[in-house]
Amino acid sequence: MKRVLAVDDTITFRIMLAGCLKKAGHTVIEAEDGKQALEKLLADPPDIVITDLNMPVMNGLEFIEAARKEPEGRALPMLLLTTEVADHLKQRAREVGATGWLTKPFDPDQILRLVDQLT
């Protein structure tokens, strides 16, 4: 099915997210921070990215901004999935080229629907 790059520094959360995606038949590539995610994205481009915002080394916004500069990431759907709610961060997300903003805790059905819809 689809290849999803799931980025989050919390292992529990990655397990939950990956579990829900794999159950639906998707392939999940995991990364622990933005830097690792960028490397994986370039090495092996996914169909869609779901990333946390607050992460060590390189955060979600920086990651998306960097990915958009690469040919592999130019038109890739990239969703932020975060507990943040601040408007300035959402504004920033839009500026760096995020496809959408989802709030944790996530709704598995919604995630699956979006993966389906955006790829």
Next chain:
Amino acid sequence: MDEMEEFLTIFFQECEERLGELADCLSQMVEGDFDAETLNAAFRAVHSVKGGAGAFGLDDLVEFTHVFETTMDALRSDKLEASDRVCQVLLRASDMMSALIEDAQGNGDGFDRTTADRIMGELAELAGVESPRPVPGDDAPAQQTSSKKKDEPAAEAAAAADAPLEAEGEPERDIVITLKPASDFMRAGHDPLKFVRALKRFGAVAVESFGDHPAVDAMEPLETPLSWKVTLSSDVAPTELESFLFMYTLAAEVVVDDPFAKAGADAAAAAPAEDVKDDEGDAAEAAQTAPAEAPQEPEAKASESDASEAEAPKPEAAKPAEPAPAKPAAKAKADEEGGSKSAPPKVAASKALRVELNRIDRLVNMVGEIVITQAVLAQNFSELEAHGDIQVTHAVEALSRQVRELQESVMAIRAQPVKAVFSRMPRVVRDLAASLNKDVRIVLSGEHTEVDTTVIEELSEPLTHMLRNSMDHGIEMPDARVEKGKPRTGTINLSAEHRGERVRILITDDGAGINRERVLSKAIEKGVVSPDATLSDEEIDMLIFHPGFSTAAQVTNVSGRGVGMDVVKKKVQALGGRVTVTSFPGEGTRFVITLPLTLAVLDGMTVGVGQERFVLPLGSIVEAVKLDEKSIDVLPGEVPVMRYRGEWLPMINLRQALNLETAQGSGELVVVVETENEGRVAIQVDELLGQRQVVLKSLETNFQRVDGVSGATILGDGRVALILDIPALQALSGGGAGAFGGSGAGAGQDMFF
């Protein structure tokens, strides 16, 4: 003495939730997902509405839902094969159910009986039974009458606006969606082609683009100067469409013209798209894409009325769905900000202020977040203390005190006496007694015990089911009772009491008790247990909570589809509680439900196992001690026990019980906890990380039920920690009989498999 009205209001809120669940299931089914869980959930949603409707004497609704339920039952038991047509009928039935509920609420001008009867006929035909109200000269596909009535409020508004009264082809209708991408639409990872392609699932019939084509040499591959107009001919629920379109609202202006959107706005009240809607409101705010003409409306709604100005007056109908006339300023404000469309506030404010639960929930959530932030602040500050300023120290301490007070006050808003559900029960018992020809009285006690509103709401359904069960299966016929030397009139005691951090609800009847022989043979017949299994009496009693299990000889209007006790168990578990049954043959049965007082906040102790963090409910902790190898012994069957102050306690090693792959830790600490039913248990961990208040997030609603875990929380540093459920954990590790018996195999969801 407007109690009855109040309960009705609660029931209707419940109905909306059930409708939402049903809609959810149906949309899964439409997409071809017919797994047992979905079908069961859909069945239960209908069944619950029927149950409540019965309690309030809403006969039309009872009749309709009974047929509906029969069809769903046929579907889940494979007597009826799933197909598109079946889905269509079910969708129509769900709409009709919604119309009937509205009618019962006194909203709208009633429903169309002919349509209801026709749908009932279709349902009955699918289920292979007789419809209670056969329609002569049935002409299935013609839906003119139905739509006319369903659109009643719309039609009214239209008439008021002096427009031609035209019935829309419902549920199939034309929806026009206009997408005007912002210049960075594609740079945000969107693609108009994918947009159109994805819309096809709803049945796109026409796509047109408009706008200026740039000259070929000036074309930017990632710019989209074009706008798109897609016309759907579809029966999609407005909410579904809305949640589909939500993703595009950040990077494009999306306008929907849906003639049927009004009905959606009502039915959607409890739909799962709610979160999405909230997000949408925020997103719209942040991105400033909401059309300026109607800034106080949530985006999608704004789009509708927006489109309506250009189109026809019909979508004006969205207006009557708005909250009642004299709305207080605060309410208008909240509408402006959040866009919560649920729970039609039909009851005028009197002495007390009625506030939508939504809003309190938001408050509770925010307070929860503040608690977390406060914890982080306090922690960071304590590390700086050496350089600390005495005034700042005082301020931080004051803050922590005030936050706690704030939290208590907020929780107090949500507390309600259980009376709200308890006093509905005599009616249930009375009606049921009459229809079963039994003589039963109910004795209530502890009605003033206060519990969180959410718990109260969720309690009514399991309680009703349990009462029914007791009356149908427990209490004997009057003559039989006299023969056994019991009073003619059976008695059911319903009581509530606080037990530490939890509330305990007891339902005791003086009936025949559980017929274990019959339960066991039925269970074997149904393949629930293997014929050669040896079960203890308690285990046999617990079988009645197994999904699909029923000993009733025939399906009655009352109970006996085996849905009841299964629902009870699921419901109670979802609330973080437990249900147990104790039967005394010949003397009666006692059900005990224990529930947490609140679903939102918990005083917890954070413990560490390797890299992982878990939370133990603070109230259950007796003591933490250093592990002494000499005090440990192993019982036959690899059950480790620990000597603790002269008694032997079953011991759980978290790393093993949860199969953690985290780095090996010291495992040098043992936390002794007290459980409600199983006495004390020793839990082996690596470290204690301190007490804190944690904000509970349900795993079940966001992920799935996990054995041994009652929920999750977000810690001060943003990490997720799971909250442990000790009795369930004990069952999992095989360290003793958990509340549901401990013989289950490993990580199985249920001991009975």
